[in-house]
Amino acid sequence: MRLYEYEGKELFEKEEIPVPKGKLVSSVLDVDGIELPAIAKAQTLSGKRGRDGLIVPCKNETELKSAVKNLLSKKVAGQKIDKILIEKFLFEKSSEFYLAITYDTSSRGPVALVSKKGGVEIEELAKDRDTVKKITINPIIGLQPWMARQILSTAGFSGLHFLSLTKILLSLWKVFEKYDARLVEVNPLIETEDEEFYAADAKIILDDDADFRRGEVGFPPRDVLGRKLTESEMAAKGIDKNDHRGSAGSTYIELDGDIGVIAAGGGGSLVNMDALVALGGRPANYTEHSGNPPREKLKKLTELVLSKKGLNGCWFVGATANFTDIYETLEGFVEGLRNVKPKPTYPIVIRRGGPRYEEAFEMLRNVGKKEGFDFHIFGPETPMTSTAKTLVTLVNKYKKLKER
């Protein structure tokens, strides 16, 4: 989970990383009594706030009020900005620095990154390998003071800088370790005219898999862009919430296409989405179920996926299951399908294999015939990705019929 700047800075303060004095506001009425000059920063998870005009320096109260008002009227990636962090303006003495700790798949552990040249161009600058220094951290011993000194020295820091930054880097490690972060990044780290250091920004991504031991630090749920979840996405999460048998709905992303997708298996579902997208099919959602979920879960998930208006097709697709009971899950699918209003007339392509799939297909054929659903049923002998083509062809035909 990505944290907003103000949330990240809360964690920084707890671990004694200096941050500029600030106030979080959500209305122009909260602006009174703020030390000026100040800087108003929209709280979004977008990485390019500076370039997008979402960070505004303000000399006086009039400027500040108009900046806050203006920022609160803006939208980023469809989301209204509802919080502004106003901080004391810092007068910088020297260039901006960069500090980060994250995981690296090549060392299969944490690494610390340090640079004397921070700021928005850091990725460009890093193409020159000498700009950013990297040190691999053994996960068993963690970042030790001597290692922090070593990397800062390699990066060219000395004197007062060197000692202050060692302290900050070690505190950053503390945040990383204590809160189970996947990333902590300070860009830029600023030195003021009075030779104090401040984390001017905070970028933190927490490891969702470690939620269970972060107890006291709870942040409200969000998707990867910091969007609040849509109604359907919330409802989908609810399906798994109090029932730990298998999973159905925990992964659910609303998209803007016209094909309802009920896919099985994390890896397999992505292979199938690839095939669908490559053929120009437009999924209305992405979801994945696995681990033998009970039929009620599939019923709810089906109702949710197919409740979307304007669908022109449905794809129930999965590989050959290792242990998911295909009869159970397809029964759940049919039960959900029956509750969809109006009754779907669009093509429904089903491709699945695994325990009891033959029984399940027998049942589907009967239901299709008796209740008048346009089922197209395929088993393990048919490549699952080839049913994407079948589906796209049927959907196009259906759309033409509808237009007449």
Add this chain to the structure above:
Amino acid sequence: MSILVDKSTKVLVQGATGKEGQRAIKQMLAYGTNVLVGVTPGKGGQEVESVPIFNSVEEALNKFPDVNTSFIAVPKQASKDAIVESAAHKIGLINVLTEHMPIADAAYAVAFSKDTGVKMVGPSSIGIISPGKAKLGSIGGDNPDFSFFPGNIGVISKSGGMASEVSFILKKSGYGQSTVIGMGGDMIVGSTFADLLLEFEEDRETAAVVLFGEVGGSYEEKAAEVIKSKKFTKPAVAFISGIFAETMPSGTALGHAGAIIEAGKGSREGKIKALEAAGVKIAEVPDDLPAILKKLLSKG
């Protein structure tokens, strides 16, 4: 031959009395795998499918000193402790089923296993199977023969489901497998494509290897390096998913730091380019795999 598991595999199951552990034990025994003993703290003295349960790995090993493989089916909260317990007792192969293991714990367990000289596969590994010999975990479910049969193709897959599906696709075209490994799709895993390719290189029974990769991380690129430097010399075919995933706003990109470290690695395109440059053939869809293999193997 085959790699990692065979007739000589003797298994200890950690988390033996849990739902996943019990299911795995039942399936492993049904496949003829030697499951000797289980461990669940506090459940010592019980039995699962006639397999005796102990409170600690040490007690279990005192009674069953021949154990050479540990299968970890404990909840994520306890997974690091369980892996380290097995590694501390130098059990040579540790296969971790546990999903959603915190990344810090995975990194710790991988480093500890390396230090103690034991092989770790997973977390999030569906299991390992050497068809006709033995299997670890739930790979292939109750009916492994549906997807797997003995042969000379090695399979390494980030996705558990696709490990079986790819094997099934191979089987339909008459290709059996030497060993199939659910490597796990987490950011940090104990054995990567590169590690496992080196094992397959040494295995006389393996004629070619299929890799199932996904976007993110640099394990596919590392595999390409191993092949390019001739440490792996057999034919290799890969499928890399990610066309759809890359249309989504990235949830895994780790800020500037991620971009700096990966330096262009991680994308589907980058992986495919690296693999192709090393001479690996790429399948556009999984069902193209057998035809590509056929071409490669007839050349040799």
